[in-house]
Amino acid sequence: MSRSVYLDHAATTPMRPDAIEAMAATMAQTGNAASLHGAGRDARRRVEESRESIAAALGPGRRR
Incomplete structure (x- = not known):
């Protein structure tokens, strides 16, 4: 059985799949984390x- 091994992790x-799903769900939401309105507060909470x-x-x- 032949199996491919990907070694060029410097490129990508x-x-x-769970990381892709989490990113897609977050990207579907709007809001500027620096804003004071509700969407901004939600974005800040997610950050x-x-x-x-x-x-x-x-x-x-170390903590800053």
């Missing part, structure tokens, strides 16, 4: 939740 990296999730995945380290 295949994304996990902060993403930061917390990434920080938790990376583990302890």
